[in-house]
Amino acid sequence: ILVCIWSWQREWTPEGAWQPxxxxxxxxxxxxxxxxxxxxGTVVTTHDTDIEMDAEAIWTVTSGARRRSTRGPAGKSVSADMQFNAVMEALGDRWSGAITGLALAGARRFGEFRSALDISPTTLTDRLARLCAAQILGHPSGTDRQYRLTHRGRALFGVFVFLIRWSTQAFPEAPGPLRILHRECGAILHPELQCRGCDGPVDRHSARIEPMLPHP
Ligand SMILES: [Zn+2]
Ligand SMILES: [Zn+2]
Incomplete structure (x- = not known):
């Protein structure tokens, strides 16, 4: 989860360039x-998968994210250098996390978010506006009543698949469906990280976070 949050911050926020x-x-x-x-073993994106989850399952995932954020915005449990402020716009608030998760699962319309979450129209309007301002959600051209993940928002896919993997391990008795299917092979997605350099697996034993090299 943390590597995916780091990756997203690195690639999709201005301060990412300064991260380790x-x-x-x-x-x-x-x-x-x-x-x-x-x-x-195939590389997957949000387009290759079907996400099955309901409101109960979304709470399990996003409350995990929220609890972690109570350690403080500096993310001190990892490294004082790693600032997770931007990703918390998308995930740190219970409602925002649930809306982003539903959008990844395919929800588009105000009414879909509202009925799935049983959220008040005022709160939903507020969170949708905040996610649009954070460029996580946008409107498909020609519509102002539909919401679609931007490229920036879709790039949160990795964070969600690992959140879901963690949640199903941490809360095996959680109510409601919570799974991601890989359409091409039909298996329930067990996500792994793959190196862009050598295509080998990236894990705790083969990779590390290190400060960036100083500019010459
Ligand atoms: Zn597969
Ligand atoms: Zn490699």
Whole structure:
């Protein structure tokens, strides 16, 4: 989860350029990884999967994210250098996290968000406006009543798949469906990180976060 949050901040926020580097020790590649299906080994994005979840399941995922954020905006549990402020616009608030998750699962219309979450219209309007201002959501051209994830928003896919993997392990008795299917192979997605340099697996033992090299 943390590597995916780091990757997103690195690639989609201005302050990302100042974050420490993820280094794959096997090949020396520096930078974000991609996500692959643990069953068939293919690289996956939001377009290759079907997300099955209901409101109960969304709470399980996003309250996990919220609890973690109570450690403070500086993310001190990882490193004082890693600032998670921007990703918290999308995930740190219970409603925003649930709306972003539903959008990843395919929700588009105000009414869909509202009925799935049982949220008041005022609160929903507020959170949708905030997610649009944060450029997580936008309107497809020609419509102002539909909401679609921007490229920036869709890039949160990795954060969500690992949040869901963590949640299903941490809360095995959680109510409601909570799973991601990889359409191509039909398996429930067991996400893994893959190095962009050598296509090898990126994990705790083969990669590390290190401060960026100083400019010459
Ligand atoms: Zn697969
Ligand atoms: Zn590598």
């Amino acid at each position: 580097d993820l280094v794959h020790d096997v090949c020396g590649h520096r930078g974000p990884a991609v996500i692959r299906c643990g069953s068939c």
